[in-house]
Amino acid sequence: MKKFKLACVVDDDKIFLYGIKRMMKLIGFCENLMVFHDGEEALEYLKPLIEAGDVVPEVILLDINMPIMDGWQFLDAFTHIGNPGKKYWFT
Amino acid sequence: MHRLDSDTYRLLLEDTLTGYWEYNLETRSVSVSTTFKQVLGYDEEELSDVGKVWKQIIHEDDQESLVTAYQNLVASRGETTFKLALRYHHKNGSIIWMMTRGRAFRWNGKGEVSCMIGSLRDITAQKEYERQLKTSESRFKDSFNSSAIGMALVGIDGHWLEVNDTMCKIVGYSKAELKEMTFQDLTHPDDLKADLRNVELLLQGRIPFYQLEKRYVHRSGEVVWILLSVSLVRDADAEPLHFVSQIEDVTTRKVAEEELKNSLAVVSKQNERLLNFAHIVSHNLRSHAANMEMMLGLAKNEDDPREQTFLMSSMQDINSSFKSTLDHLTEVVLIQLDRDLATEPLSLRRYIDKTLDIVAGELRAEGGQAEVLVDSGMLVQFYPAYLDSILLNLISNAIKYRHPERPPLIRISASYYDHGYIALSIADNGLGIDLQKHGHKLFGMYKTFHKNKNSRGIGLFITKNQVEALGGRIEVTSKPDNGSTFTLYLPYEKI
Numbered sequence: 021m022k023k024f025k026l027a028c029v030v031d032d033d034k035i036f037l038y039g040i041k042r043m044m045k046l047i048g049f050c051e052n053l054m055v056f057h058d059g060e061e062a063l064e065y066l067k068p069l070i071e072a073g074d075v076v077p078e079v080i081l082l083d084i085n086m087p088i089m090d091g092w093q094f095l096d097a098f099t100h101i102g103n104p105g106k107k108y109w110f111t
Numbered sequence: 112m113h114r115l116d117s118d119t120y121r122l123l124l125e126d127t128l129t130g131y132w133e134y135n136l137e138t139r140s141v142s143v144s145t146t147f148k149q150v151l152g153y154d155e156e157e158l159s160d161v162g163k164v165w166k167q168i169i170h171e172d173d174q175e176s177l178v179t180a181y182q183n184l185v186a187s188r189g190e191t192t193f194k195l196a197l198r199y200h201h202k203n204g205s206i207i208w209m210m211t212r213g214r215a216f217r218w219n220g221k222g223e224v225s226c227m228i229g230s231l232r233d234i235t236a237q238k239e240y241e242r243q244l245k246t247s248e249s250r251f252k253d254s255f256n257s258s259a260i261g262m263a264l265v266g267i268d269g270h271w272l273e274v275n276d277t278m279c280k281i282v283g284y285s286k287a288e289l290k291e292m293t294f295q296d297l298t299h300p301d302d303l304k305a306d307l308r309n310v311e312l313l314l315q316g317r318i319p320f321y322q323l324e325k326r327y328v329h330r331s332g333e334v335v336w337i338l339l340s341v342s343l344v345r346d347a348d349a350e351p352l353h354f355v356s357q358i359e360d361v362t363t364r365k366v367a368e369e370e371l372k373n374s375l376a377v378v379s380k381q382n383e384r385l386l387n388f389a390h391i392v393s394h395n396l397r398s399h400a401a402n403m404e405m406m407l408g409l410a411k412n413e414d415d416p417r418e419q420t421f422l423m424s425s426m427q428d429i430n431s432s433f434k435s436t437l438d439h440l441t442e443v444v445l446i447q448l449d450r451d452l453a454t455e456p457l458s459l460r461r462y463i464d465k466t467l468d469i470v471a472g473e474l475r476a477e478g479g480q481a482e483v484l485v486d487s488g489m490l491v492q493f494y495p496a497y498l499d500s501i502l503l504n505l506i507s508n509a510i511k512y513r514h515p516e517r518p519p520l521i522r523i524s525a526s527y528y529d530h531g532y533i534a535l536s537i538a539d540n541g542l543g544i545d546l547q548k549h550g551h552k553l554f555g556m557y558k559t560f561h562k563n564k565n566s567r568g569i570g571l572f573i574t575k576n577q578v579e580a581l582g583g584r585i586e587v588t589s590k591p592d593n594g595s596t597f598t599l600y601l602p603y604e605k606i
Contacts, residue, residue: 033398033402035402035405035406035425035428035429036398036401036402036405038421039402039405039406039409042409043405085394087568089548090552093548
């Protein structure tokens, strides 16, 4: 499987994050990993990056049930950020 | 122009099948025309002396009126005339009706009537028709009166012209009372417009009849649901004469319909709760189970003792989360099941004061204040443990989510709301909630909106369940930075 340069996980469950990190390490999922605990955090960080055309994660693992800003709200806001022409994968 | 002679007259009279007669008062003789004899079924040769046999020709019961009319004519010296519908015996034994007319024709020197003439016209067919009409009318009246459905004849202006007993029973007014009223008087104000619209269409001839479910107000003031069917009777010139209305009492059916609608609403709400519950169960419990599986998997292949310890403690965390979720869900299930909780009249003021005592320390520490505008006599019909829990949740939330730039100010007030509820509002000046973003999740399980480490996201969920279990409702208004107001609608018992 191709190794991603940069992947991202958005999930509020710390235990899940621990597990997924270890599993990703095991299978060599990605070179670098971004971790956020809720949608708002993720959005605040990623928005300026995208608008500046900077390096952004190729894949984002997004949890639905999160506090403050859940998965759906994040998705809504995220898809409205500028810079078309790039494809994002959400799981 | 020359006048027709008497022979011509006679011929004309013969032709119209109107018999004529002549009575000479001086000679006391009666002469009749051929037609006279014909209509009675006699030949020319028979009935030679009508004067003698007239009592046998005319029906016994009708003789008196003829005699009286004759006497009046004579006494008035021919001023009066008569026109009577009398029964005659036809030769074949049947009875025929004849319009019998008579007038004075000649007078003697003393001004007394000396000669009378008259005519006889067969009106049997007409009389038969009248009789049939009377029978059908009385049959109609019988069915009208004995009908199990309310029936009425209503004037064009809406006045009750005729009503049957059933109609009186339906609305509680007597026939006499109804005849002084219009249908507009009886109709429930909300239903009047639709009714009048239909009446208009009916009068214009755009519809042949209409049927409507509407309400009357019974004499006692109660509302009666009826199924109304109205048609219009017009006269020979197609002008509206009156309405014919049928009124069927459908109150029991309507009440049952309303109850069914309510049950449906209750059931669909319960269904919604059930689905919601299933969601929560499947998601929350499943995530704990999945995590557990993940940790166990990693632990199996783990050699590093430090990692092992970490995994162990993680599994312990997962386990307590599991239990915690189960406890919350159980609590909710119990709230749903315990719907026959013994409620009591509770003093709202006392419970609020009690809660404020509990949070007094915390409130003081934040430099906050609480203002209570609740009448001490206000009682709510509620379950004590739930009232405690609800008030504590809402009031401690008001303190917890204070605005960093100002001390918390909590305003608690209550007023009577219609339909047997008290509206209790708890307003704060804290952080507020973006209802557009979070409104639909506010009372959900494990939903938090602020980065407060004490938010578990379960308080409002439980509160809502408790409020609704006892027939109440909870609403919120809020703006970010502008504080929130939670309003509870709680059932009450009037003292």
